[in-house]
Each structure stands twice: as C-alpha cells, then as structure tokens.
Amino acid sequence: MRYLPLNENDRRAMLDVVGVGSIDDLFDDVPESVRLKGLVDLPRHQSEQAVERYVSALSDKSISASSVPFFCGAGAYKHHIPATVDHLIQRSEFLTAYTPYQPEISQGTLQALFEFQTQVALLTGMEVANASMYDGSTACAEAVIMATRAARDKRRRAVLAPGLHPYYAAATQTLVQTLDIDINERDTRMGRDAHVIDHIDDDTACVVVQSPNFFGEIIDLRPICEVAHARGALLIAVFTEPVALGALMSPGEQGADIVVGEGQGLGVGLNFGGPHIGLFACRQRLVRQMPGRICGETVDANGERGFVLTLSTREQHIRREKATSNICTNSGLCCMAFTIHMTLLGDTGLKRLAALNHETACALADEIDAINGAKVLNDSFFNEFTVRLNTSAAGVVEVLASKNILGGVPVSRLTPGRNEDLLLVCATEIVSRDDMRVFGAALEETLS
Numbered sequence: 443m444r445y446l447p448l449n450e451n452d453r454r455a456m457l458d459v460v461g462v463g464s465i466d467d468l469f470d471d472v473p474e475s476v477r478l479k480g481l482v483d484l485p486r487h488q489s490e491q492a493v494e495r496y497v498s499a500l501s502d503k504s505i506s507a508s509s510v511p512f513f514c515g516a517g518a519y520k521h522h523i524p525a526t527v528d529h530l531i532q533r534s535e536f537l538t539a540y541t542p543y544q545p546e547i548s549q550g551t552l553q554a555l556f557e558f559q560t561q562v563a564l565l566t567g568m569e570v571a572n573a574s575m576y577d578g579s580t581a582c583a584e585a586v587i588m589a590t591r592a593a594r595d596k597r598r599r600a601v602l603a604p605g606l607h608p609y610y611a612a613a614t615q616t617l618v619q620t621l622d623i624d625i626n627e628r629d630t631r632m633g634r635d636a637h638v639i640d641h642i643d644d645d646t647a648c649v650v651v652q653s654p655n656f657f658g659e660i661i662d663l664r665p666i667c668e669v670a671h672a673r674g675a676l677l678i679a680v681f682t683e684p685v686a687l688g689a690l691m692s693p694g695e696q697g698a699d700i701v702v703g704e705g706q707g708l709g710v711g712l713n714f715g716g717p718h719i720g721l722f723a724c725r726q727r728l729v730r731q732m733p734g735r736i737c738g739e740t741v742d743a744n745g746e747r748g749f750v751l752t753l754s755t756r757e758q759h760i761r762r763e764k765a766t767s768n769i770c771t772n773s774g775l776c777c778m779a780f781t782i783h784m785t786l787l788g789d790t791g792l793k794r795l796a797a798l799n800h801e802t803a804c805a806l807a808d809e810i811d812a813i814n815g816a817k818v819l820n821d822s823f824f825n826e827f828t829v830r831l832n833t834s835a836a837g838v839v840e841v842l843a844s845k846n847i848l849g850g851v852p853v854s855r856l857t858p859g860r861n862e863d864l865l866l867v868c869a870t871e872i873v874s875r876d877d878m879r880v881f882g883a884a885l886e887e888t889l890s
Contacts, residue, residue: 453465504714505843505846505848507520507712507848508520509846510846510847510848511846511847511848511849511873511877511880511881512848512872512873512877513806513847513848513849513850513867513868513869513873513877513881514848514850514851514866514868515683515825515826515850515851515866515867515868515870516607516656516826516851516856516866516868517578517607517609517656517682517704518682518704518706518712518715518718519682519683519685519706519707519712519825519868519870520711520712520870520872521685521707521708521795521870521871521872522871522872523709523710523711523779523783524783524786526782526786527709527779527782527783527786528779530778530782531775531778531779531782535550536554536775536778537775539551539774545750545751546748546750549748549749551774552737552749552750552751553749554777554778554781555573555574555737555774555777556737556738556739556749557781557785558571558573558574558777558778558780558781559571559572559573559736559737561780561781561784561785562705562721562722562723563723565684565687565692565721565784566679566687566692566693566694566698566701566703566721566723567691567692567693567694567695567696567698567701568692568693568694568698568701568723568724568725569694569723569724569725569726569729570723570724570725570726570729570732570736571721571722571723571724571736572722572723572732572733572734572735572736573734573735573736573737573777574705574719574720574721574722574734574773574774574776574777575702575719575720575721575722575733575734575769575773576718576720576769576773577704577706577716577717577718577719577720577773578607578610578680578681578682578702578703578704578705578706578718578720578721579607579609579610579612579613579614579704579720580613580617580720580769581702581703581704581720581721581722582606582610582613582614582650582678582680582702583610583613583614583616583617583618584617584702584722584733584734584767584769585648585650585678585700585702585722586600586614586617586618586623586625586647586648586650586678587617587618587621587623587733587767588700588724588728588731588732588733588766589647589648589675589676589678589699589700590621590623590647590648591731591766592647592676592728592731593647593674593676597644597645597646597647597674597675598622598623598624598645598647599623599624599625599626599643599645599646599647600614600618600623600624600625600626600646600647600648600649600650601626601628601638601641601642601646601648601649601650601675602614602625602626602627602628602638602650603628603634603635603638603649603650603651603652603655603661604628604629604630604631604632604634604635604637604638605630605631605632605634605635605651605652605653605655605656605657605659605661606630606650606651606652606655606656606680607652607655607656607680607682607856608630608656608856608857609856610652610680610682611625611627611630614650615627623647624645626641626646628641629860630656630853630856630857630860630861632657632659632819632820632828633659635651635652635653635655635659635661635666636661636662636665636666638651638666639665639666639669642669642670642673642675643673644673644674646670646673646674646675647675647676648670648675648676648677648678648699648700649666649670649675649676649677649678650678650680651663651666651677651678651679651680652679652680652681652682653679653680653681653690653693654681654682654683654686654690654823654824654826656682656856656866657819657820657827657828657853657866658820658823658824658825658826658827658828658866659820659821659822659823660690660822660823660824662696663677663679663693663696663697663698664696664697667696667697667698668697671697676699676700676728677697677698677699677700678698678699678700678701678702679693679696679698679700679701679702680701680702680703681693681701681703681704682703682704683704683707683824683825683826684703684704684705684706684707684708684721685707685708685792685795685796685799685824685825685870686796686799686824686825687796688792688793688795688796688797689793689796689797689799689800689824690824694723699724699725699728700722700723700724700725700728701721701722701723701724702720702721702722702723703720703721704718704719704720704721705718705719705720705721705776705780706718706719706776708779708780708783708784708787709776709778709779709780709781709782709783709784710776710779710780717773717776718773718776719773719776719777719780720773722734729753730753731766732753732766733766733767733769734766734767734769735751735753735754736751736752736753736754737749737750737751737752738750738751738752738753795871796824798871799824799825799869799870799871800824800825802825802869802870802871802873803823803824803825803826803827803868803869805869805875805878806867806869806873806878806881807820807823807827807867809878809879809881809882810829810867810882810885812882813882813885813886813889814832814886814889814890815831815832815833815889815890816829816830816831816832816885816889817829817830819864825868825869825870826866826867826868826869827866827867828853828864828865828866828867829850829864829865829866829867830863830864830865831863831864831865831889832863832889833863833889834852834862834863835850835852835853835854835861835862835863835864835865836852836854836855836862838852838865838885838888838889839851839852839865841884841888842881842884842885842888845884847880847881847884849865849867849881849884849885850865850866850867850868851865851866852864852865852866853865853866
C-alpha cells in the first residue's frame with residue numbers, strides 16, 4: 443500500500459493562498475539555531491509489513507507486567523480488572539463520546555460523570571467531587587493553586603510533606619512557577635511527614651500530605667490538620683493508590699479540606715504508563731474555587747430526573763482570566779472505567795479487595811525481612827513498603843529483571859543521587875504465593 447501525498451501543484455496553490463513563497467517561509471519565527479539540519483535518522487520509506495515487523499520487535503523488548511512476577515508500584519498499580527470493564531467501555535456510545543459541549547443533550551455522559559463524582563466523594567469522605575483531572579500529579583498542583591485562590595491570594599505559601607511523591611512535587615513546582623506561589627518543599631525522606639507542622643506559618647495557604655505516602659507509610663492526618671487549621675491553612679490530602687481508601691479512614695474523616703489523588707488503580711490498566719485519571723474532591727464551602735467542572739442532578743420541565751453541568755469554571759466554558767484551571771478536559775473514558783469497576787466491587791467488595799492487598803503485602807514483607815541483606819523499614823503500610831538493601835537497589839532490580847522478575851522500583855530512580863540502597867516493593871491481589879517464593883529466592887541469591 444502506498445501513501446500518496448499532495449503533489450507540487452497542490453502545495454503551490456496552498457502557498458499562494460497563504461501568501462508565502464515556500465514552506466520554509468512558514469517557519470521564519472523559529473530561530474535557525476533550533477531547526478533540524480537535514481533529515482531525521484530514519485529510513486526514507488518502508489513497506490507497511492516491514493514497519494509492523496520493526497515496531498513489534500521494539501515492543502518485544504518490553505516486559506509486560508502480566509507476564510512475569512510483578513512487584514512495582516510507586517504511583518501506578520496493577521490490579522485485576524474484571525473483563526466487564528473493558529467490554530462496557532468499548533461500547534460505541536462510551537468509547538467515542540467526548541466532552542459534552544451541548545451538555546443537556548448528553549444525558550448519558552452526564553449521568554455517568556455524576557455517578558463517578560458520587561463515588562469519588564464517598565471514597566474520599568468529602569462533600570463534593572469534580573468530573574476528574576488529567577492525573578494525580580496535576581490534581582495535586584491544581585489543589586495548591588486552588589488553596590491560594592481560596593485564601594484570596596493573601597497567603598502565597600504551600601508546604602509539601604517529605605513523603606509526597608517526587609513527581610507530584612515536581613508537577614506542582616512546574617504549574618505554580620509563574621504564579622508567585624512559594625513552595626516549601628521538604629527532601630523526600632521517610633518518617634518525617636509529621637514535621638511539616640514545624641513549617642506552617644501565617645503565610646501558609648496549604649499543607650500537602652500524602653497517605654499512604656511515597657514510601658508506603660500510613661500518615662495520621664488529624665494532628666497535622668489541627669495545627670494547619672489553627673494557623674488558617676488548608677490541608678490537602680494526597681493518595682496514589684485508591685484501593686487503600688477501602689481499608690483506611692478517609693481523608694475527609696480525618697479533617698482534610700481538599701483531597702486529590704490517582705484513580706488508575708481502579709478500572710484502568712498500567713498500559714506502559716498511561717492514561718491516568720486525577721480524582722479531586724473538597725468541602726462544599728470551597729466548591730466555587732474547585733478546578734474542572736461538576737455535573738449536577740436536577741429535574742426538567744416535566745419533573746423528570748435529568749443532569750446538567752452545574753459548575754464549569756474551566757477556560758473551555760468561560761473567559762480564560764476567569765477560569766479556575768487551564769485543564770480543559772477530563773479523562774472521560776477512564777472515569778467510566780473507574781465507575782464500572784467501583785460499581786462491580788461495591789462497598790463490601792472494595793473493603794475485601796483492600797484487605798486482600800494488605801494481607802498479601804504483609805506476607806511478602808515477612809518473606810523479604812527474613813533475607814540477609816534486606817530490611818523492611820516501614821512501621822506501617824498498606825500494599826507497598828520500603829526495603830533497605832545491602833547494595834544498590836537499581837542493580838538488584840536489573841538482575842531480577844534478567845530473571846524475568848519485576849522486583850520493585852529503586853527509590854533513586856525518582857530521587858536521583860540519593861537513596862541508592864532503598865527499594866519500593868508493592869504486592870497487590872495479583873501476587874500469588876508462588877510469585878513471592880520466586881521473588882524471595884531470587885532476591886536472596888542476588889544479595890548473597
């Protein structure tokens with residue numbers, strides 16, 4: 443099959459309409475110093491079959507999380523996703539639906555988002571949730587911006603706990619760098635989250651605390667909330683593993699003002715890195731400062747139940763300078779997958795799934811702790827914990843990968859130049875006893 447692009451006469455006609463002499467003239471504003479010289483290092487042409495063969499060979503170099511014992515987490519988690527989820531989201535009315543520009547005629551989409559918001563509010567223990575963000579890290583950044591906006595810009599400081607995921611901290615730094623918001627970021631360390639209390643002052647708009655945190659530690663938010671509220675600051679609670687909320691006291695019950703996190707663990711596969719889905723919830727009093735949009739329930743002229751966009755304070759709907767966020771869409775299909783998975787689980791199913799995750803992780807922690815050269819550092823954890831090794835964690839992971847075991851995430855990968863001997867290990871319900879034995883034996887052999 444051949445691809446036949448426009449011919450020279452076609453290109454000349456279009457350039458005449460635009461009013462330029464050549465295609466190069468369209469790039470006059472791009473400095474010569476950053477322009478590519480010559481062609482890229484790719485074959486000039488290949489057959490479709492040859493391209494498929496080449497790309498497949500590249501793909502085969504990756505190890506699928508489903509094909510080997512898998513113990514990676516660090517913000518993206520592999521759970522069993524019922525076949526029903528994938529079957530339903532591939533229905534054409536879900537798969538092809540985009541953001542409802544004429545929302546009232548998109549009742550199915552609005553109802554699905556309304557159910558999603560309800561589930562997120564219940565899961566987080568909050569009063570209201572929006573119709574999703576891009577992912578957990580951008581939701582975290584938007585929460586910080588929201589907190590300063592709620593303080594009417596009189597407070598311009600955000601305190602980030604040491605256990606906040608490094609990528610979440612980096613995304614926050616990136617989004618606020620032009621907004622005159624001071625980020626008080628702590629070094630990524632274990633056992634130090636409670637110390638954020640010492641950094642709260644009268645200029646603090648918010649304190650950002652993750653639980654379970656990056657190292658897997660479960661953090662009691664209540665004493666931090668108490669001090670933050672006493673100083674007039676908001677508490678932003680972050681999570682990266684939504685299944686943990688089936689076992690732990692919700693952030694809302696602990697006093698959080700804003701709760702943000704990653705919903706990928708429910709309904710959405712790893713997919714070699716994306717897409718993800720950002721969850722965002724808050725107290726009712728803060729709802730008008732919330733980014734994104736909110737779907738609401740109402741009745742029509744005949745008294746029939748219906749759904750509408752209640753708040754749409756994003757730049758797609760209102761003037762840019764009035765928008766609460768420049769995130770102008772939501773992860774609609776991921777919302778649907780999350781909602782279907784949550785519906786299949788129900789309250790009881792989610793709690794059972796959370797309990798199974800914790801039991802599996804406890805069994806694995808015991809297995810690892812019995813190995814010479816490995817020590818589990820956590821006093822508390824859900825399904826992920828930190829292990830100190832007697833050698834480089836990155837080197838150990840490489841050796842395990844050569845044995846077809848994906849044995850965790852080196853902390854140094856996310857904190858370059860530090861924590862070289864720390865390894866993040868995760869065990870969800872997909873990990874079998876055989877997987878644990880294989881991992882334990884390989885780890886012991888590698889460390890000996």
